[in-house]
Amino acid sequence: NSLLKEIDFYLVTDSGLSKKGTLSDVKESVEAGCKIIQYREKDKSTKEMIDEASEIKRICGDRAIFLVNDRIDVALAVDADGVHIGQDDMPIETARKLLGADKIIGLTVHNVDEAVEAEKKGADYVGLGSIFDTSTKKDAGKGIGPARIREVKNAIKVPVVAIGGINKENCRSVVENGADSLVAISAVVCSDDVKKETREFIDIIKEIKNSSSP
Amino acid sequence: NSLLKEIDFYLVTDSGLSKKGTLSDVKESVEAGCKIIQYREKDKSTKEMIDEASEIKRICGDRAIFLVNDRIDVALAVDADGVHIGQDDMPIETARKLLGADKIIGLTVHNVDEAVEAEKKGADYVGLGSIFDTSTKKDAGKGIGPARIREVKNAIKVPVVAIGGINKENCRSVVENGADSLVAISAVVCSDDVKKETREFIDIIKEIKNSSSP
Numbered sequence: 001n002s003l004l005k006e007i008d009f010y011l012v013t014d015s016g017l018s019k020k021g022t023l024s025d026v027k028e029s030v031e032a033g034c035k036i037i038q039y040r041e042k043d044k045s046t047k048e049m050i051d052e053a054s055e056i057k058r059i060c061g062d063r064a065i066f067l068v069n070d071r072i073d074v075a076l077a078v079d080a081d082g083v084h085i086g087q088d089d090m091p092i093e094t095a096r097k098l099l100g101a102d103k104i105i106g107l108t109v110h111n112v113d114e115a116v117e118a119e120k121k122g123a124d125y126v127g128l129g130s131i132f133d134t135s136t137k138k139d140a141g142k143g144i145g146p147a148r149i150r151e152v153k154n155a156i157k158v159p160v161v162a163i164g165g166i167n168k169e170n171c172r173s174v175v176e177n178g179a180d181s182l183v184a185i186s187a188v189v190c191s192d193d194v195k196k197e198t199r200e201f202i203d204i205i206k207e208i209k210n211s212s213s214p
Numbered sequence: 215n216s217l218l219k220e221i222d223f224y225l226v227t228d229s230g231l232s233k234k235g236t237l238s239d240v241k242e243s244v245e246a247g248c249k250i251i252q253y254r255e256k257d258k259s260t261k262e263m264i265d266e267a268s269e270i271k272r273i274c275g276d277r278a279i280f281l282v283n284d285r286i287d288v289a290l291a292v293d294a295d296g297v298h299i300g301q302d303d304m305p306i307e308t309a310r311k312l313l314g315a316d317k318i319i320g321l322t323v324h325n326v327d328e329a330v331e332a333e334k335k336g337a338d339y340v341g342l343g344s345i346f347d348t349s350t351k352k353d354a355g356k357g358i359g360p361a362r363i364r365e366v367k368n369a370i371k372v373p374v375v376a377i378g379g380i381n382k383e384n385c386r387s388v389v390e391n392g393a394d395s396l397v398a399i400s401a402v403v404c405s406d407d408v409k410k411e412t413r414e415f416i417d418i419i420k421e422i423k424n425s426s427s428p
C-alpha cells in the first residue's frame with residue numbers, strides 16, 4: 001500500500017474517550033486528510049465490531065489505510081487493509097500467515113531491539129511508545145522520551161509511528177526526532193472539532209518534515 | 215469430522231466458574247470420554263487465548279472435537295476443528311468463507327425457524343437454548359422447555375445440542391426429547407471432580423439413547 005509512505009497524523013479510535021463517536025471521528029479525520037485509521041475497540045460484540053469496521057472501511061475508501069487493532073477475525077471479515085498488533089495479541093508470524101503478504105501489519109515496540117526484531121519478522125511499520133508519560137490504557141507508565149525515536153529510526157527502514165502522551169505542544173520534538181507519523185488519541189477524539197484538530201496536527205507535522213528535509 | 219455423529223456430553227469451558235481451571239477441566243472431561251470441547255473465553259488477551267487454545271487442541275488430539283467460541287482468529291491461529299458462534303458473533307456466511315468447507319461451525323438458535331435457517335446457511339450443528347430457566351450469562355432468562363427440542367429435531371437433519379440450565383436431574387427429559395448432545399456448564403466445571411461428573415452425564419445420555427433407539 002503506497003499510502004504508507006505518506007502517513008503523517010495517525011488516528012486510533014477510542015469509543016470510551018470519544019465525544020462524538022467512532023464513526024464521526026473517522027469521517028472528520030479522513031476529511032481533514034488523515035491517511036491512516038486504526039479501529040481499536042475492546043468492548044463490543046464481534047458482530048457490532050464487524051458492522052462498525054465495515055462502515056469505517058467505506059469511509060476510508062482509497063483515501064486512508066484502514067487497520068484493525070488486535071482482531072484479525074474482524075480485519076479478515078471486512079477485508080481491511082491490515083492490522084495493528086501489540087505484545088498481548090497474536091504473534092506476528094501467525095498474523096502474517098492468516099492475512100497474506102499484501103496486508104499491512106503494524107507492531108507495537110518499546111525499544112530498538114524490539115523494533116529491529118519487528119522489522120525482521122515482517123512488520124510494515126512499528127508503533128513506538130510510550131514517548132511521554134501517560135496514564136491511559138495500554139503502554140501506560142513512564143515515557144521513553146523523544147530522543148529514542150531517532151535511535152529506532154536509524155536502526156530500521158520501515159516507518160516509525162510515535163505514540164503515547166503526544167499533544168500539540170510536544171509533537172514538534174517527536175517529528176524533529178524522526179517520527180514518520182504520530183498518534184495523539186485524547187488530543188483529537190476528546191475534542192469538539194476532530195476535523196480541525198487533525199488538520200492542525202497534519203499542518204505541524206508537514207511543516208517540520210518539509211523544513212528538515214534536504 | 216465423523217466424531218460429530220458420536221457426541222453426547224458437550225463441554226463448554228468457563229474460566230469464571232471453573233474450580234480447577236480450564237485446562238484441567240478439558241483434560242478431565244476428555245479423559246472421561248467427552249468428544250466435543252468448546253473453548254469460551256471472554257476476558258483474556260488474544261495471545262493468552264491462543265496459548266490456551268493450542269494447549270486444548272493438544273489435549274483433544276483425535277479424541278475430541280475442539281471448537282472455539284466466537285473468535286475465528288483464535289480458531290484459525292491454532293487450526294481448531296471449528297467454531298461455535300452466537301447471534302452477536304460473526305455472521306455464519308463470513309465465518310464459513312474464512313474457515314473453509316471442512317471446518318465445523320455450530321450456531322446458537324432459540325427456536326425452529328432459527329434452526330432451519332442455521333441448517334440452510336451451512337451450520338454443522340445447532341446449539342438450542344435456553345432449555346430451562348437460567349440466570350447465567352448468555353441466553354439467560356426464561357427456558358423454552360424440553361418439549362421444543364423434539365420440534366427442532368424434527369425440522370432439521372444436523373445434530374441438536376441442548377444448552378441452558380441443564381443438570382443431572384433434568385437432563386433425562388432433554389435426551390428423551392431428542393437432543394443429540396447437551397451442555398451443563400456449572401454442573402460440571404463447578405464440581406470438584408470434573409471427570410466423574412462428565413462420566414455420569416455420558417452414562418445417563420448413553421443409557422437413554424440406547425433404550426429409545428429401535
Ligand code: NI
Nearest residue numbers: 301322352353
Ligand atoms: Ni442467544
